Amino acid sequence: MPRRLSILGSTGSIGVNALKVVENLIGEFELVCISGHKNAQLLVEQAQRYRPQVVAVTDLESARYVERKLAGSGIDIVTGLQGLLEVSRRKDIDLLLNALVGSAGMEPTIAAARAGVDIALSNKESLVMAGDIIKKLCTDSGSNIYPVDSEHSAIWQCLAGENKADIDRLILTGSGGPFRTRPVKDFAQITVSDALQHPNWSMGKKITIDSATMMNKGLEVIEAYWLFDVGAEQIEIVIHPQSIIHSMVKFRDGSLKAQLGLPDMKIPIQYALTYPRHLASNWEDIDLITMGTLTFEAPDYHKFPCLRLAFEALKSGGSSPAVLNVANEQAVYRFLGGEIRFTDIPVMIEGALAKHDWIAEPELAHIKYLESWVTTFITDYRSS
Amino acid sequence: MPRRLSILGSTGSIGVNALKVVENLIGEFELVCISGHKNAQLLVEQAQRYRPQVVAVTDLESARYVERKLAGSGIDIVTGLQGLLEVSRRKDIDLLLNALVGSAGMEPTIAAARAGVDIALSNKESLVMAGDIIKKLCTDSGSNIYPVDSEHSAIWQCLAGENKADIDRLILTGSGGPFRTRPVKDFAQITVSDALQHPNWSMGKKITIDSATMMNKGLEVIEAYWLFDVGAEQIEIVIHPQSIIHSMVKFRDGSLKAQLGLPDMKIPIQYALTYPRHLASNWEDIDLITMGTLTFEAPDYHKFPCLRLAFEALKSGGSSPAVLNVANEQAVYRFLGGEIRFTDIPVMIEGALAKHDWIAEPELAHIKYLESWVTTFITDYRSS
Numbered sequence: 001m002p003r004r005l006s007i008l009g010s011t012g013s014i015g016v017n018a019l020k021v022v023e024n025l026i027g028e029f030e031l032v033c034i035s036g037h038k039n040a041q042l043l044v045e046q047a048q049r050y051r052p053q054v055v056a057v058t059d060l061e062s063a064r065y066v067e068r069k070l071a072g073s074g075i076d077i078v079t080g081l082q083g084l085l086e087v088s089r090r091k092d093i094d095l096l097l098n099a100l101v102g103s104a105g106m107e108p109t110i111a112a113a114r115a116g117v118d119i120a121l122s123n124k125e126s127l128v129m130a131g132d133i134i135k136k137l138c139t140d141s142g143s144n145i146y147p148v149d150s151e152h153s154a155i156w157q158c159l160a161g162e163n164k165a166d167i168d169r170l171i172l173t174g175s176g177g178p179f180r181t182r183p184v185k186d187f188a189q190i191t192v193s194d195a196l197q198h199p200n201w202s203m204g205k206k207i208t209i210d211s212a213t214m215m216n217k218g219l220e221v222i223e224a225y226w227l228f229d230v231g232a233e234q235i236e237i238v239i240h241p242q243s244i245i246h247s248m249v250k251f252r253d254g255s256l257k258a259q260l261g262l263p264d265m266k267i268p269i270q271y272a273l274t275y276p277r278h279l280a281s282n283w284e285d286i287d288l289i290t291m292g293t294l295t296f297e298a299p300d301y302h303k304f305p306c307l308r309l310a311f312e313a314l315k316s317g318g319s320s321p322a323v324l325n326v327a328n329e330q331a332v333y334r335f336l337g338g339e340i341r342f343t344d345i346p347v348m349i350e351g352a353l354a355k356h357d358w359i360a361e362p363e364l365a366h367i368k369y370l371e372s373w374v375t376t377f378i379t380d381y382r383s384s
Numbered sequence: 385m386p387r388r389l390s391i392l393g394s395t396g397s398i399g400v401n402a403l404k405v406v407e408n409l410i411g412e413f414e415l416v417c418i419s420g421h422k423n424a425q426l427l428v429e430q431a432q433r434y435r436p437q438v439v440a441v442t443d444l445e446s447a448r449y450v451e452r453k454l455a456g457s458g459i460d461i462v463t464g465l466q467g468l469l470e471v472s473r474r475k476d477i478d479l480l481l482n483a484l485v486g487s488a489g490m491e492p493t494i495a496a497a498r499a500g501v502d503i504a505l506s507n508k509e510s511l512v513m514a515g516d517i518i519k520k521l522c523t524d525s526g527s528n529i530y531p532v533d534s535e536h537s538a539i540w541q542c543l544a545g546e547n548k549a550d551i552d553r554l555i556l557t558g559s560g561g562p563f564r565t566r567p568v569k570d571f572a573q574i575t576v577s578d579a580l581q582h583p584n585w586s587m588g589k590k591i592t593i594d595s596a597t598m599m600n601k602g603l604e605v606i607e608a609y610w611l612f613d614v615g616a617e618q619i620e621i622v623i624h625p626q627s628i629i630h631s632m633v634k635f636r637d638g639s640l641k642a643q644l645g646l647p648d649m650k651i652p653i654q655y656a657l658t659y660p661r662h663l664a665s666n667w668e669d670i671d672l673i674t675m676g677t678l679t680f681e682a683p684d685y686h687k688f689p690c691l692r693l694a695f696e697a698l699k700s701g702g703s704s705p706a707v708l709n710v711a712n713e714q715a716v717y718r719f720l721g722g723e724i725r726f727t728d729i730p731v732m733i734e735g736a737l738a739k740h741d742w743i744a745e746p747e748l749a750h751i752k753y754l755e756s757w758v759t760t761f762i763t764d765y766r767s768s
Contacts (some may be wrong), residue, residue: 157641161545166662171672238672248644251662254651256670257541260632260640267638278550278635286640288555288622294678 002030005273006087008056008108009099010034011042013204014122014148014265018097019050021270025279033087035100040065047075056083058104084108089115095273097148098123101206102329103371106130110364116141120272122148124223125329129322129367131226146272147227151220153268154246154259155228160276162251170224171248171256173240174217175200176297180241184303190342192335200243200263209332213345214299218310219328222321225314232314237307239297244286262286305346309353319359319370326371327352330378348381386414389657390471392440392492393483394418395426397588398506398532398649402481403434405654409663417471419484424449431459440467442488468492473499479657481532482507485590486713487755490514494748500525504656506532508607509713513706513751515610530656531611535604537652538630538643539612544660546635554608555632555640557624558601559584560681564625568687574726576719584627584647593716597729598683602694603712606705609698616698621691623681628670646670689730693737703743703754710755711736714762732765 005022009015015034022029033054036043040062047055047070054076057063063079070077078086088096088108096112097120098105105123110130112119114137121127127134127145138145147153151172159167178197179190195212196205203211210216221235238248246268248258261267266283301308306328313320327349334340340348352374359366389406393399399418406413417438420427424446431439431454438460441447447463454461462470472480472492480496481504482489489507494514496503498521505511511518511529522529531537535556543551562581563574579596580589587595594600605619622632630652632642645651650667685692690712697704711733718724724732736758743750 157639159545161543161660163661245642250670252664253654253658253662254645254648254665254667254670255541255655255662256644258629258642258644260642261638264638270637271639274637276545277547278637278639280636281638283638286634286638288680289682292679295676296672298673 002028003094003273004032004092005029005095005097006033006052006090006093007031007097007099008033008035008084008088008105009037009101009122010046011036011039012099012101014099014269015097017265018099018269018273019046021266021273021281022050024281025270025274028274028279032090032093035084035087036062038062044069047073051075054078054087056087058084081107085111088112089117091115091117093117095120095146097269097273098126099148101204103129103326106367109134110137113137113143113145114141116143118144118146120146120148120269122269124149124219125325127226128219128222128325130364131222131321132361133364135226145227146275147223148268148272149220149223150263150265150268151247152224152227153271155224155249157259157271158247158249158257159228162249164229166251166253167228167230167234168250168252169234169236170228170230171236171238171250172217172220172224173238173243173245173247174214174299175211175241175243176239176299177211177214179212179303180239187303188341188343192338195335195342205336206329206332209335210328213306213328213332213342214304215306215310215328215345217299218307219325221310222314232311237299239299240294241297242291242294244291244294260286306349309346309349313353316353316358317360319356319362319366320353322362322367322370323352323356323374324349326374327378330375334378348378351381352377386412387478387657388416388476389413389479389481390417390419390436390474390477391415391481391483392417392419392468392472392489393421393485393507394430395420395423396483396485398483398653399481401649402483402653402657403430405650405657405665406434408665409654409658412658412663416474416477419468419471420446420450422446428453431457435459438462438471440471442468465491469495472496473501475499475501477501479504479530481653481657482510483532485588487513487710490751493518494521497521497527497529498525500527502528502530504530504532504653506653508533508603509709511610512603512606512709514748515606515705516745517748519610529611530659531607532652532656533604533607534645534647534649534652535631536608536611537655539608539633541643541655542631542633542641543612546633548613550635550637551612551614551618552634552636553618553620554612554614555620555622555634556601556604556608557622557627557629557631558598558604558683559595559625559627560623560683561595561598563596563687564623571687572725572727576722579719579726589720590713590716593719594712597690597712597716597726598688599690599694599712599729599733601683602691603709605694606698616695621683623683624678625681626675626678628675628678644670690733693730693733697737700737700742701744703740703746703750704737706746706751706754707736707740707758708733710758711762714759718762732762735765736761
């Protein structure tokens with residue numbers, strides 16, 4: 001029996017790779033829904049090629065285009081956030097891949113967790129912003145979360161067959177991004193196009209900037225905290241510029257397990273979709289011998305203050321990680337828009353964290369209120 | 385309830401480390417038996433310190449010394465191969481650690497496998513010589529084999545929670561030994577003391593020479609074949625001079641899992657004794673950052689013909705691996721005795737493999753006959 005699968009964010013980098021995985025594993029999946037936002041043309045092409053039952057379009061202008069193009073196709077179209085949530089809480093699917101970008105991914109994750117649907121989670125913002133809420137919903141509903149991020153997939157794979165009590169610590173590896181070796185005194189001059197050059201991974205714009213500031217690694221620390229239920233002090237970052245070791249687990253007896261592979265998101269996506277199996281694929285093969293050398297460095301918290309801010313937000317808990325995430329997202333969009341400098345990003349985030357009204361156990365309504373407060377705060381922020 | 389444990393070969397390198405593990409894990413083990421061969425003084429010290437129920441001594445002169453020293457201690461003493469086999473087939477123990485050196489370890493493994501006793505197997509010669517016999521006995525009796533060798537422990541750890549059908553291949557790493565970078569034209573001049581300098585691991589003499597010829601890696605390939613039930617073509621060797629990645633498994637989806645650690649045998653020994661748990665230990669901690677760089681190379685089959693011979697013996701099957709092992713063992717002892725050159729070792733092994741009467745499914749009696757035939761063959765061999 002094929003697994004009934006929906007993909008939120010099918011036109012993004014993860015979504016496109018997920019469809020390649022589905023196409024490669026003939027007979028394993030039945031595609032129930034795909035979704036897109038503004039890339040209406042690609043969404044229509046995907047609908048015509050993969051024939052899902054439903055297409056969800058959140059951007060309303062795009063929705064009109066998609067409705068026109070798919071008229072008479074027999075494919076249902078749902079629109080807006082409501083349409084996305086409707087699709088997310090369908091109980092007749094086996095797995096929801098949430099590959100939405102940014103905080104927009106949070107509510108669909110909550111809807112699926114409440115409905116007891118298993119979630120392949122690429123949208124790390126879901127757990128960063130609402131980890132406590134989502135984990136409680138999963139416990140109540142029996143919904144499982146399968147990580148898609150290469151780092152969390154690595155840790156998850158290393159933990160297969162192991163006992164949580166035996167974990168000493170989780171070691172998240174990071175490439176260090178494009179500015180690992182650039183002197184910090186030159187950081188204020190970093191341009192958008194500098195920051196969009198990632199050395200190893202080809203990804204969307206938002207996550208590429210997050211790699212450059214290393215906030216991406218910080219968000220991953222918070223995500224790992226919720227996914228693997230360890231203490232913040234049990235999560236460590238190691239810089240590994242080659243991006244071959246995707247992350248590691250150290251056990252209490254001194255044994256380390258690592259997961260390795262080429263920097264190809266199809267591998268962790270496929271694992272999340274086919275867990276607990278490693279089904280045969282025909283992606284490019286890793287060859288350790290031609291690859292040469294693997295190196296490791298300590299992360300530089302001075303050069304990358306976003307890393308420090310993420311650990312501080314995690315330790316502070318409550319509403320802080322949500323504020324961190326929204327502030328980062330808004331600051332990144334302002335940077336991408338040419339409005340602020342690269343070095344303003346952490347300054348703005350630190351400002352939002354310091355100024356917001358901290359709440360110990362935020363509910364969804366609080367988080368949504370904070371989201372709007374932080375958005376205004378960052379929009380109004382004038383860099384010095 | 386402490387696990388009832390016997391250790392064969394307690395005075396060797398693995399045995400001594402195993403006793404450190406037992407001592408460190410207070411309350412986890414009850415030591416039933418220890419055994420030694422010629423190192424009678426250490427065996428007596430171990431008996432006095434760890435108070436096992438039984439001490440087995442295979443060397444008869446040592447036995448007299450041990451009997452004298454332990455008179456009135458309340459510790460039973462059994463002697464010779466018969467004593468060792470008696471201890472190995474005791475059904476009142478939970479785990480037998482077989483840390484004997486060389487082909488002498490085979491019969492105790494067979495005795496334990498027949499009796500349904502779980503075996504922590506450090507003696508790789510057991511499976512190399514009698515893999516087929518031992519695996520069949522284990523299937524019948526329900527006995528499990530837990531690998532102790534760092535490479536096989538690594539693979540075993542990587543396979544926790546995984547499905548055998550998902551294995552693409554096993555990648556055994558090897559340091560390349562002390563002669564990895566020495567030109568092959570100088571190999572005939574290698575002295576015993578040259579060959580006893582291993583770059584990373586501190587081990588017994590026989591296995592250190594096996595590392596220098598790389599026969600050790602060859603024997604490990606054959607051991608992996610029996611332990612993990614994969615095809616010979618699914619086993620690969622990668623040279624990794626730092627000995628930090630102890631081995632890897634590649635799965636069908638392109639994902640690789642690796643186990644890493646300092647070159648400290650206490651980690652794999654402890655895992656074999658405490659499986660499936662990674663109990664807390666206080667061994668020296670690994671630090672990837674200070675460790676620096678990990679490199680990988682292809683093995684050199686021209687420089688290290690023992691590697692090629694091992695793969696050929698595995699593919700030939702039947703009696704060939706047993707002949708390979710005994711011929712190697714005898715040739716190594718002649719090299720250690722200063723009788724032959726380093727480069728004579730593979731020549732003699734190849735000679736024994738070519739000249740012996742090949743048997744498809746050797747029984748124990750055949751193996752013992754071959755052992756004696758090969759010993760004579762190697763003893764009588766005159767190098768050119």
